[in-house]
Amino acid sequence: xxxxxxxxxxxxxxxxxxxxxxxxxxxxxxxxxxxxxxxxxxxxxxxxxxxxxxxxxxxxxxxxxxxxxxxxxxxxxxxxxxxxxxxxxxxxxxxxxxxxxxxxxxxxxxxxxxxxxxxxxxxxxxxxxxxxxxxxxxxxxxxxxxxxxxxxxxxxxxxxxxxxxxxxxxxxxxxxxxxxxxxxxxxxxxxxxxxxxxxxxxxxxxxxxxxxxxxxxxxxxxxxxxxxxxxxxxxxxxxxxxxxxxxxxxxxxxxxxxxxxxxxxxxxxxxxxxxxxxxxxxxxxxxxxxxxxxxxxxxxxxxxxxxxxxxxxx
Amino acid sequence: xxxxxxxxxxxxxxxxxxxxxxxxxxxxxxxxxxxxxxxxxxxxxxxxxxxxxxxxxxxxxxxxxxxxxxxxxxxxxxxxxxxxxxxxxxxxxxxxxxxxxxxxxxxxxxxxxxxxxxxxxxxxxxxxxxxxxxxxxxxxxxxxxxxxxxxxxxxxxxxxxxxxxxxxxxxxxxxxxxxxxxxxxxxxxxxxxxxxxxxxxxxxxxxxxxxxxxxxxxxxxxxxxxxxxxxxxxxxxxx
Amino acid sequence: xxxxxxxxxxxxxxxxxxxxxxxxxxxxxxxxxxxxxxxxxxxxxxxxxxxxxxxxxxxxxxxxxxxxxxxxxxxxxxxxxxxxxxxxxxxxxxxxxxxxxxxxxxxxxxxxxxxxxxxxxxxxxxxxxxxxxxxxxxxxxxxxxxxxxxxxxxxxxxxxxxxxxxxxxxxxxxxxxxxxxxxxxxxxxxxxxxxxxxxxxxxxxxxxxxxxxxxxxxxxxxxxxxxxxxxxxxxxxxxxxxxxxxxxxxxxxxxxxxxxxxxxxxxxxxxxx
Numbered sequence: 072x073x074x075x076x077x078x079x080x081x082x083x084x085x086x087x088x089x090x091x092x093x094x095x096x097x098x099x100x101x102x103x104x105x106x107x108x109x110x111x112x113x114x115x116x117x118x119x120x121x122x123x124x125x126x127x128x129x130x131x132x133x134x135x136x137x138x139x140x141x142x143x144x145x146x147x148x149x150x151x152x153x154x155x156x157x158x159x160x161x162x163x164x165x166x167x168x169x170x171x172x173x174x175x176x177x178x179x180x181x182x183x184x185x186x187x188x189x190x191x192x193x194x195x196x197x198x199x200x201x202x203x204x205x206x207x208x209x210x211x212x213x214x215x216x217x218x219x220x221x222x223x224x225x226x227x228x229x230x231x232x233x234x235x236x237x238x239x240x241x242x243x244x245x246x247x248x249x250x251x252x253x254x255x256x257x258x259x260x261x262x263x264x265x266x267x268x269x270x271x272x273x274x275x276x277x278x279x280x281x282x283x284x285x286x287x288x289x290x291x292x293x294x295x296x297x298x299x300x301x302x303x304x305x306x307x308x309x310x311x312x313x314x315x316x317x318x319x320x321x322x323x324x325x326x327x328x329x330x331x332x333x334x335x336x337x338x339x340x341x342x343x344x345x346x347x348x349x350x351x352x353x354x355x356x357x358x359x360x361x362x363x364x365x366x367x368x369x370x371x372x373x374x375x376x377x378x379x380x381x382x383x384x385x
Numbered sequence: 386x387x388x389x390x391x392x393x394x395x396x397x398x399x400x401x402x403x404x405x406x407x408x409x410x411x412x413x414x415x416x417x418x419x420x421x422x423x424x425x426x427x428x429x430x431x432x433x434x435x436x437x438x439x440x441x442x443x444x445x446x447x448x449x450x451x452x453x454x455x456x457x458x459x460x461x462x463x464x465x466x467x468x469x470x471x472x473x474x475x476x477x478x479x480x481x482x483x484x485x486x487x488x489x490x491x492x493x494x495x496x497x498x499x500x501x502x503x504x505x506x507x508x509x510x511x512x513x514x515x516x517x518x519x520x521x522x523x524x525x526x527x528x529x530x531x532x533x534x535x536x537x538x539x540x541x542x543x544x545x546x547x548x549x550x551x552x553x554x555x556x557x558x559x560x561x562x563x564x565x566x567x568x569x570x571x572x573x574x575x576x577x578x579x580x581x582x583x584x585x586x587x588x589x590x591x592x593x594x595x596x597x598x599x600x601x602x603x604x605x606x607x608x609x610x611x612x613x614x615x616x617x618x619x620x621x622x623x624x
Numbered sequence: 625x626x627x628x629x630x631x632x633x634x635x636x637x638x639x640x641x642x643x644x645x646x647x648x649x650x651x652x653x654x655x656x657x658x659x660x661x662x663x664x665x666x667x668x669x670x671x672x673x674x675x676x677x678x679x680x681x682x683x684x685x686x687x688x689x690x691x692x693x694x695x696x697x698x699x700x701x702x703x704x705x706x707x708x709x710x711x712x713x714x715x716x717x718x719x720x721x722x723x724x725x726x727x728x729x730x731x732x733x734x735x736x737x738x739x740x741x742x743x744x745x746x747x748x749x750x751x752x753x754x755x756x757x758x759x760x761x762x763x764x765x766x767x768x769x770x771x772x773x774x775x776x777x778x779x780x781x782x783x784x785x786x787x788x789x790x791x792x793x794x795x796x797x798x799x800x801x802x803x804x805x806x807x808x809x810x811x812x813x814x815x816x817x818x819x820x821x822x823x824x825x826x827x828x829x830x831x832x833x834x835x836x837x838x839x840x841x842x843x844x845x846x847x848x849x850x851x852x853x854x855x856x857x858x859x860x861x862x863x864x865x866x867x868x869x870x871x872x873x874x875x876x877x878x879x880x881x882x883x884x885x886x887x888x889x890x891x892x893x894x895x896x897x
Contacts, residue, residue: 223721226722227721227722227725229725229759231755231758231759232755234755234758234763235744235747235751235754235755235758238751238754238755238758238765238768239747239748239751241765242748242750242751242787243748243787307763307764307765307768308763308764308765309764309765309766310765384765384766385766385769397632398883399632399885400890401887401890401891402887402890402891406632438882438883442876442879443876443878443879443882443883444879444882444883445633445634445875445879445883445885446633446634447632447633447634448634449634455641457641457643458640458641460640460641461637463634464634464635464636464637465636465637465640465641466636466637466638466639466640466642467636467862467874467875467876468639468642468669468671468674468862469639469640469641469642470876471674471861471862471876472641472642473641488829488832488833488858489825489826489829489830490826490829490830490833491833502840503840
């Protein structure tokens with residue numbers, strides 16, 4: 072018996088195409104991506120490929136990242152804001168092994184940021200592309216289960232039912248209830264489900280310098296928010312949209328306020344808080360000056376007037 | 386031009402399942418001026434009511450013409466488009482039957498006001514006029530808000546008359562309006578008809594006891610059976 | 625053997641006194657479902673402020689005609705025009721889908737026999753009404769509330785229940801919500817498909833009264849489909865009688881009910897208890 076190692080048994084890396092996807096798949100993905108950028112918010116169907124991870128674990132985002140990545144790319148992968156979760160680490164390692172790209176946890180160093188459920192706190196720049204993993208791309212899914220009817224509704228910009236859902240929430244609870252994936256109107260035309268990012272992150276898509284690509288692997292659709300594009304959450308003019316109210320929450324590690332926090336149950340039954348964005352927390356802990364953030368230290372959003380003071384409807 | 390000029394008017398019913406036609410009257414002629422009152426007379430079954438209904442177009446005449454000088458221009462009631470008839474009924478033609486058609490949960494007051502509302506009269510004006518008309522025909526004010534479906538025959542008929550006469554029309558067709566009325570109510574009806582006649586309303590009526598309206602009459606259309614039109618007489622007694 | 629072809633009565637002239645053109649004019653409507661011809665060469669006109677009744681037995685094609693008039697389904701042939709600003713003389717059946725949708729939303733209201741077809745049963749009643757305004761782009765919550773309240777009040781719906789979902793309401797109340805939804809945008813044309821069928825007699829009478837009052841106050845043109853001749857007599861000025869997808873008789877309501885000319889209409893009228 073020879074001493075076989077796992078590495079010896081596995082197929083050598085060179086047998087895969089560069090960045091795993093074959094050239095045909097990469098070309099298709101790039102074309103679909105261009106189309107998505109050309110029609111902001113429009114869901115472009117694509118042939119989602121088999122990958123060595125299961126559907127529903129970020130395969131949409133992964134395929135887009137693999138289609139974009141090059142040897143000079145710097146990749147950051149986060150899951151709920153954290154670089155160190157198992158899922159993020161796996162995806163990051165797969166992308167770099169298949170492409171030779173560098174990795175980082177610094178949001179401003181990365182050229183490609185693949186993320187699940189968060190947009191980093193630091194304002195992204197024009198050279199960056201944010202790839203969001205999307206479980207369910209169809210914002211109309213809850214109100215229209217027939218997808219061909221939903222297509223027609225998008226074509227007609229028939230979003231009355233989305234608004235009706237908000238109306239119902241105000242009647243029954245006097246506030247908008249939708250937490251994550253808050254439906255938003257892109258470029259005045261298509262309503263998108265901005266992945267399950269918290270409401271806190273939704274305004275960050277508005278007139279952003281960076282490109283955002285949203286891809287669903289299982290549902291085989293991808294869509295985009297190009298740089299400097301209007302994105303408005305659906306809100307009645309007299310009852311404005313609100314982000315999460317975390318005014319009194321303070322990060323137990325850094326003492327920072329007015330950034331998106333994770334709530335941690337403590338042994339004594341109370342709750343503690345920590346920054347959700349681990350890269351940002353790392354910078355503060357290391358004493359490195361972080362970049363400008365979307366919300367300042369008083370919690371004001373960087374686009375003046377975009378978020379309005381709360382109103383309780385009658 | 387006369388208000389109404391009827392010529393060669395005929396009515397036959399065709400009953401399909403009997404495969405037969407029933408002639409009622411034929412080749413009828415008469416003329417009516419504004420403010421005139423004609424009585425339709427003849428034995429039972431000669432088509433007195435049928436004639437009124439053929440003019441109101443509840444029945445479709447089989448032949449003939451009925452030239453009517455409406456405010457909007459002359460028109461042949463026999464051939465007028467349905468929408469024109471509907472318009473004339475709202476604006477100019479009135480029909481009084483012996484039966485009220487009460488609707489559940491509609492008060493006497495509302496039923497009477499309805500023709501005024503249909504003609505575009507505001508509610509604030511229609512209501513007092515409806516009540517005045519109910520008072521004219523002697524319906525007790527306690528009943529004005531009640532539902533006529535529960536009324537006696539006489540009470541229903543008072544509501545019916547009030548409803549039919551509340552809106553001023555130019556040609557009024559009366560189909561035995563005095564049936565089931567007591568003497569007092571019959572007297573108020575006669576009085577109201579005299580008033581209308583004085584205002585220039587033309588009337589054609591079928592009366593079971595024509596004596597009460599006799600002084601108002603200008604002529605008589607005598608129906609005497611149709612098998613042979615020659616048997617039928619129409620006579621004008623202009624006094 | 626239809627009586628109409630035998631000329632047992634004087635034929636009608638075209639309208640002379642009515643000065644306004646008809647709001648609705650449909651000519652030669654045809655609709656097939658597979659091998660079945662549901663509507664064959666149906667023509668009708670409805671004037672502003674007028675109520676047209678469509679009667680006939682089940683399967684006569686009356687509801688199919690209503691669906692064509694509501695632009696719910698494509699017709700196989702025919703023209704359909706509404707005298708509305710911007711749409712005069714255009715065959716609505718040949719418009720693009722999004723244009724049809726605009727006409728349908730802004731100018732046509734409909735009440736179905738089955739409230740499930742016309743209402744979102746799990747949303748609030750007020751939301752069902754407000755949705756019409758949302759579709760046209762109203763984005764003020766307070767305006768939506770006020771408009772929903774006003775429309776529900778107009779259809780005589782009890783306002784203390786305006787935020788109850790239709791699924792917990794009685795049949796009569798559900799029809800009132802449908803009605804409020806139908807008139808929310810103050811359409812010119814209201815289509816009623818057996819609006820009171822299946823309701824208790826007393827509830828039916830109240831809904832009919834509301835309809836009558838609305839018709840008068842909003843000066844709506846109404847097309848009401850019903851097999852209930854009592855309903856038709858109460859509401860309709862004129863009637864068309866349908867059988868096997870065709871119009872067999874048309875006339876003033878009292879005339880069709882009391883002096884029907886067509887053999888089938890005679891049967892229909894005499895079959896009434």
